[in-house]
Amino acid sequence: MVIKKRKSIREQVYDYLKEEIVNGKIQEGSRIVEEEFAEKLNVSRTPLREALRMLEFEGLVEAREKGGVTVPKTTKKDVEEVVKIRIALEKVIFEDLFLKVTLEDIIKLEKNINKVNKIINDNLKSLEVFKYFSEFNKILYNISDLPRVVNLINNLNLYLKKFRKISAENTERRLNAHQDHIMIVKLIKEGKKMEAIEVNKKHLLEAKEFLIKQVEN
Known part of the structure; x- marks a missing residue:
């Protein structure tokens, strides 16, 4: 029997945000507002925050000193x-x-x-x-x-x-x-x-x- 693992909400949010960032739909310098994206994706803030941490680890977003995250500009x-x-x-x-x-x-x-x-x-x-x-x-x-x-x-x-x-x-x-x-x-x-x-x-x-x-x- 082959068990197919469904993706968690966190993974789905991660995949979505990564694709949007990589393709430039979320532009460099943009701030990712948790409330806005949680509402847009119809998810709670917990999986969204977990997804953002994964993206931060990969360097695709960076935490701001005053809170929140942004998409860093490529230098x-x-x-x-x-x-x-x-x-x-x-x-x-x-x-x-x-x-x-x-x-x-x-x-x-x-x-x-x-x-x-x-x-x-x-x-x-x-x-x-x-x-x-x-x-x-x-x-x-x-x-x-x-x-x-x-x-x-x-x-x-x-x-x-x-x-x-x-x-x-x-x-x-x-x-x-x-x-x-x-x-x-x-x-x-x-x-x-x-x-x-x-x-x-x-x-x-x-x-x-x-x-x-x-x-x-």
């Missing part, structure tokens, strides 16, 4: 730190990826590239491109078969998700990222691990510079 330092950690973690991904990659994996990556080729120049399909970019990373992560490392990367990406979507809407950044993906697949096929790691590092550093501009605007 240049935040972006630099997240990208620096991601470069280190993705180097680990590539180290294992080159030991485990199969022809089937390469075909999956090439199919992803071909899908993007068809829509990369269509500004109206930038969100679809973003979806395929995320899928590309997921394929790489799955090949490495390092779930704990992948979980760390995914948690890091939460902080910059709304800005990463903006990068997909920028034509130059979108095209450059796509060319990086093409080169990474080529290097994987040729077995050139260190070159692939360097291209990925360049890709992330260029993304960092773009994201910093968005944060500072």
